[in-house]
Amino acid sequence: MVNANELLKKKCRHLDTGLNDAEVKEYLAAVEGWTLQEGKVAKTFSFGNYYETLAFVNAIAYVIHAEDHHPELAITYNRCIVKFDTHSVNGGRGGISENDFICAAKVDAVFHQSAA
Template sequence: MVTAAELIQKKGRHLEQGLSDAEISQYLAAVEGWTLQDGKIVRSFDFKNYYETLAFVNAIAWVIHADDHHPELTVTYNRVVARFDTHSVNGGKGGISENDFIAAAKVDAIYRQR
């Protein structure tokens, strides 16, 4: 079974193959707090104020951009909801890939540092 620590050490790469439902379940176990919703992995992050919220968004933008795997973000005063999926898998139909979990683990690591 993969761990969050192992995922953090990986770099995202171009993938054309999505994960199976069983593989998604295994990866979800490695990234606590993330759930599968509408074909994306999703997690909500809470903050004390807007400054902390935006600082988090800026921090994850820098890290995630390096792997070229960008989330869909909903940003409010004290909350960020991040959603990941991979548009290039399954013949361009989209789905969940290992890249989504690599990015989720890195976002979690940033959140824990606040």
């Protein structure tokens, strides 16, 4: 069984094959609060104000750029919704891969570090 600490140690890589439903369920159990929404791994992060929201976005931008795995972001005054999927899997039709969970774990780590 995979866990968040293992995911934090991994690096995203090019993948052609996505995860099956059972694997997605297992990986979701490893990243607290993340859910499957419309074919994407998603989580909403809440903040006290716009500045904190943007500081979080800037912090995760560094991480996701380093992983070369970019999410869909929806930013409001005190929330940021982060959604990951992998466009290269399933013959270019997209889907969920381990990369989505690697980045989910790393985004969570940034959030927890900024909250501390």
